[in-house]
Amino acid sequence: MNEVMIRLVFLSHAAATLYMTGLIWFVQVVHYPLLGAVGDSEFSAYEQRHMSLTTWVVAPPMLVEAATAVLLFWFRPTGVSIWFVWVGVILLAIIWLSTAFLQVPCHEALSKGFDADVHQRLVSTNWIRTVAWSLRGLLVWWMVWTTWKMS
Numbered sequence: 750m751n752e753v754m755i756r757l758v759f760l761s762h763a764a765a766t767l768y769m770t771g772l773i774w775f776v777q778v779v780h781y782p783l784l785g786a787v788g789d790s791e792f793s794a795y796e797q798r799h800m801s802l803t804t805w806v807v808a809p810p811m812l813v814e815a816a817t818a819v820l821l822f823w824f825r826p827t828g829v830s831i832w833f834v835w836v837g838v839i840l841l842a843i844i845w846l847s848t849a850f851l852q853v854p855c856h857e858a859l860s861k862g863f864d865a866d867v868h869q870r871l872v873s874t875n876w877i878r879t880v881a882w883s884l885r886g887l888l889v890w891w892m893v894w895t896t897w898k899m900s
Contacts, residue, residue, distance in 0.1 A: 755824045773882045784796070840884055848878065
């Protein structure tokens, strides 16, 4: 049972992290830059709808990623160093703090109407999450490679 739990936690973690890594690159390169092209008259309604719909796309994998990141302390595959888990959790903390204190306030301000400075702040500060998730993605690939070599 323990081996099954280890695999379930690890594969769920890898899937959630890699999903979010891909999604953040789409958001950074395509979605956030295009917010500036929505148009002033429709922007507030667009941003409010964006925030509502985005929650359904990002909240479940972010919660799975966070839960499994913590569970990896107890259900860690053979060959995966505890330091990998710690680095992953630290990167995840950076992502969540950036989201809460940088990106969410930008979205809340933009929901009241388009502001070029706030939009630029959103795009530029989102690089924090893009880099952190990219590093997490590489870390997870390394963990997968390490466990694959061990089996």
